[in-house]
Amino acid sequence: MPTSLDHAATTPPRPEARAALTRWLEAANASSPHAAGQDARTVVEEARERVAAAVGASPHDVVFTSGGTEADNLAVKGVVWAAGRRLGRTPHLVTTAVEHPAVLAPARWLADRGEVHLDVVPPSADGTVDVDRTLAALRPDTVLVSVMAANNEMGSVNDIPALAAALRDRAIPLHTDAVQAFATLHVDVAAWDVDALALSAHKFGGPQGVGIAVLRRGLPVEPLTHGGGQDRGVRSGTFATGLIAACAAAGDAAVADRADLRARLRRLSDRLAEGLLALDGVRRNGPGDPERRLASHVHVAFDGVDPSALALALDRAELIASSGSACGSGAATASPVLEACGVVGTPLRLSLGWTSTDADVDRALEVLTDLVPRLRSGAAVVG
Structure with a gap:
């Protein structure tokens, strides 16, 4: 072997995640008004509460996605689009050269289309991101900074709380990709004081195909997709009840x-x-x-x-x-x-x-x- x-x-999926997925794999549509649908919706909302508790967030801030890539795209594109609409001009985005492609690719895509002015901050030789160097890239029109909590390749851990505190003084939102961090680091949205955060269940013992976007209430975000308006209207689509239940079960086990x-x-x-x-x-x-x-x-x-x-x-x-x-x-x-x-x-x-x-x-x-x-x-x- x-x-x-x-x-x-x-x-690999944890036993708790396998059991939850098996139990709810054939759940009814969680948006249906009948009893079976409402049973499934209860599973989704209970999972939302458990995930929120695991990351120190409000359940109202948790949006379920198809994975970390969608969660990152939702934060980067969604915040930039909303800011551009609000400002009536092209906004500015700051990120780093060691980000996951799920952040760098949409950032560069937006820049190539003329929808954002982009600065990509170089890392230190050890793969960490220097706070002062990141702050030096800010401009009056900066609407978002995206810096990962821990690098997926070198494993370098960044000082997200320090960066968030500095940005809070400037009223600039911070998004962090915490996909690699959650399994072994204490991830706390409230303590870190971040505005948006991305997770992927299969990195901490959940199934592939489900992730989490934490988007602080009050942070304007344009949806990537339009449809039935599920999940705050930010992320339309039928709830993947089995995957969501398994994600929450894996999160509980990982925290424990x-x-x-x-x-x-x-x-x-x-x-x-x-x-x-x-x-x-x-x-x-x-x-x-x-x-x-x-x-x-x-x-x-x-x-x-x-x-x-x-x-x-x-x-x-x-x-x-x-x-x-x-x-x-x-x-x-x-x-x-x-x-x-x-x-x-x-x-x-x-x-x-x-x-x-x-x-x-x-x-x-x-x-x-x-x-x-x-x-x-x-x-x-x-x-």
Whole structure:
């Protein structure tokens, strides 16, 4: 059986999520007025309350989406469109070069269409975003700043509360993609004082196909889609009752064991990093301070190893890992995040999750300790 160290891409559903999905998979339409429909609506609204409690938000601020990508798009496009309509001129948006494509792509799409003036702030070499550098990009017409809570590739954690406090003084909304953060970090909309936040259930033990957009009441947001007006009129479409119930169940389970999971993953990731750094020509990327780095991530770069040969050899060894992120078409292209951070060498992201064990770390070290010297020497790698 393959060994997965790619939990940043997706992590297996938790038992609680599987049970909730199975129970409500055949639920009636939650917008129907009959009893079965209202039973389904009760499930949706109870899930909304549980999710809100898990992220320190009001249930009125929680909108269910198809995933993190839609949640990010809803915040970026929705806020920019609403601001442009309100101002009667082209607004200004600030984001960073290490954002997920779900933020950078819509931001650049809006800029290419002349619907927003865009500034993309470069990161520090460790993948973090400097607050002062971000504030320096602000203009009088800035209507939104979007900075991720934690980077999906290098695992770098940003100081979102400090940035939010500075922006609050300037009356500028802050959106944060917290997709990678939620599994191991305390995510609190109220404590962080952010205006919009995105989550994706399959990153914390829920099913694929459901996510969360937290949009503070009073924040003007134009919908991406129009239809029946479900979910505050911001997100039309039939409620995916089974997926939503499973999302809430996974969120409950993730919050309940988050502290223990973080400690366990920190121990595993430290052991994994120590073993990899014992090899010649290996560097760990990201912040040196463990508090500024996700406990789940180990991102390294190898000298003298061909990227394609490494990827093929890992597949043959049935070790699932990533040289970038699972957010594109699957094409073997350089990571814009790593380029922005000036990372050199052949990158490899190994990411742990709630099912990860010491045996997984042992297997990864066994495979890479064997593969890396052979790949450097040009020796054939046999699966």
